[in-house]
Amino acid sequence: MREIIKTEQLRFSYQSPETVLALKDLSITIPEGQFVAVLGHNGSGKSTLAKHMNAILLPSGGACYIAGMDTRDKSLIYDIRRTAGMVFQNPDNQIVATVVEEDVAFAPENMGLPQKEIRRRVDEALLSVGMQDYKQSAPYHLSGGQKQRVAIAGVIAMRPRCIILDEPTAMLDPIGRDEILSTIKSLNKNHGITIILITHNMNEAAEADRILVLSKGSLLIDGTPKEVFENVETMKSAGLSVPQTVELLYELKKLGCPVSLDGLRVNECADILYRFLEA
Amino acid sequence: MLQDITLGQYFPGSTLIHRLDPRVKLVAAFLYIVALFSAQGPVAYGLCLLWLVLVTSVSKVHIRLMLKGLKPLLFIIIFTAVLNVFYTPGRIIYEFYFLHITYEGIALAFYMVVRIILLITGTSLLTYTTSPIMLTDGIELLLNPLKKIKVPVHELSMMMTIALRFIPTLIEETEKIMNAQKARGADFESGRLIRRIKALSPVLIPLFVSAFRRADELAVAMECRLYRGGEGRTRLKELSLTRADYYSLAFCLVFTALAILSGKIF
Structure with a gap:
């Protein structure tokens, strides 16, 4: 599979004499079509990494490539941003217009597309996030989850190959979180869009194909959710928790019960416990 | 309470007036003002009134709503009337020490009051029937020629x-901050004016800080969505003039011409 995002020895510091590094020589490769969650404690560098994938921040050292384009090349910046769309934490601060469809049309308008094409993309984008009935609504009448879906539609309208979401559920209630997570999954499965989900919610990360765990600017663990959450001690040392089901199995294992740790969902965990009790 | 403030006071509808191109409505409002200020004599004012009544009845905006807009300006209207009644030289009708009421003064005061009332109600009709976003679009398009002399119209x-x-x-944010400050014992409702204004500073400072942060985030989000100014930008809804727009414009031009000419003829 083709790679969509690649970082080589990526290094970044917010100060000009590089005293504190936010990213320390990070090398990762993300193939197209993957759903990747990036986990990390506050200050682990996960948002900094996200901002490199959209050329908002430029590397202090090393390089970051989006679909083969070097983010340091200023002439490619619009192509990079069109390829890798970005959704931010606060939906209120990324909606530009006073009507939902006008907001979704913002990016295609900036691309200078003809009117018919804009209309087609707006309708398509709203449909793919399930907001087609709110075309004419004012954003401030919508719930947090709905606003964030509008923001995602605004990015989809660029037809990006990859969407980076920087803690998109941090300001939402549980219902809003579920809405966003199922929207993201459907975009990944049905439209083949690569998803980079920055989060510190373990249950959200567990839904991904692959998890990258960052700690103090370095890559701590890289693997499937099951592989990652088996490293309970490593996760805890990085200031992160594991899903509650894994935590339960881990505690049982510590007490000497021969259970595996790969029960990420409640029913999987129940199966493991059932098999253990039967044996 | 703060939620009730709506800027421009738009009342959605689907009448002919609502559907007209915002550019036409802006030009019409301008023509109306020209007609009103060049009007001389009862016929011209009558024409302006007729114009206003016609447009209002088509737009189905309630008469009470139109009059409501006058309320805050009542003082100015009365003040203008009084000033004109007493300070216009001419044939004296009544004298009281240094105050003279003249025939011309009464006539002038009457016309001034009519002019102000027609002006306010007529122009508020524009914002009552046009959504703010349509208004800004209309203004942008009308000012477009100014781009040639480097006026940042799109910006x-x-x-x-x-x-x-x-x-x-x-507004929502202001309410949140006010509630947070009230919960910690802030008092916004009592005391003299100066005290009340001072009590607002713990609301305004966090509000400004957050507004700047929002602006910063919005700027990044807009850049991420490929914004690079008005150059090469297309629109989802391109405004286009229909036949109704041209007819309305012609109608307004005729009325303006009549109003100006009637003052000269009669």
């Missing part, structure tokens, strides 16, 4: 759009 209209978009957000 101004983008600023207006964003300001409109953030009014409800910032």
Whole structure:
């Protein structure tokens, strides 16, 4: 599979004499079509990494490539941003217009597309996030989850190959979180869009194909959710928790019960416990 | 309470007036003002009144709503009337020490009051029937020729759009901050004016800080969505003039011409 995002020895510091590094020589490769969650404690560098994938921040050292384009090349910046769309934490601060469809049309308008094409993309984008009935609504009448879906539609309208979401559920209630997570999954499965989900919610990360765990600017663990959450001690040392089901199995294992740790969902965990009790 | 403030006071509808191109409505409002200020004599004022009544009845805006707009200006209207009644030289009708009421004064005061009332009600009809976003679009397109002399027309209209978009957000934020300060014992309701204004500073400072942060985030989000100014930008809804727009414009031009000419003839 083709790679969509690649970082080589990526290094970044917010100060000009590089005293504190936010990213320390990070090398990762993300193939197209993957759903990747990036986990990390506050200050682990996960948002900094996200901002490199959209050329908002430029590397202090090393390089970051989006679909083969070097983010340091200023002439490619619009192509990079069109390829890798970005959704931010606060939906209120990324909606530009006073009507939902006008907001979704913002990016295609900036691309200078003809009117018919804009209309087609707006309708398509709203449909793919399930907001087609709110075309004419004012954003401030919508719930947090709905606003964030509008923001995602605004990015989809660029037809990006990859969407980076920087803690998109941090300001939402549980219902809003579920809405966003199922929207993201459907975009990944049905439209083949690569998803980079920055989060510190373990249950959200567990839904991904692959998890990258960052700690103090370095890559701590890289693997499937099951592989990652088996490293309970490593996760805890990085200031992160594991899903509650894994935590339960881990505690049982510590007490000497021969259970595996790969029960990420409640029913999987129940199966493991059932098999253990039967044996 | 703060939620009730709506800028421009738009009342949605689907009448002919609502559907007209915002550019036509802006030009019509301008023509109306020209007619009103060049009007001389009862016929011209009558024409302006007729014009207003016609448009109002087509737009189905309630007469009570139209009059409501006059309330805050009542003082100015009365003040103008009194000033004109007493300070216009001419044939004296009544004298009281240094005050003279003249025939011309009464006539002038009457016309001034009619002029102000027609002006306010007529122009408020524009905002009653046009959504703020349509208004900004209309202004941008009308001012477009000014781009040639380096007036940042697109930037101004983008600023207006964003300001409109953030009014409800910032109102909500203000309420939140006020409640947070009240919960910690702040008092916004009692004391003299100066005290009350001082009590607002713990609300305004966090509000400004957060508004700047929002602006910063919005700027990044807009850049991420490929915004690079008005150059090469297309629109989802391109405004286009219909036949009704041309007829309305012609109608307004005729009325303006009549109003100006009638003063000269009669």
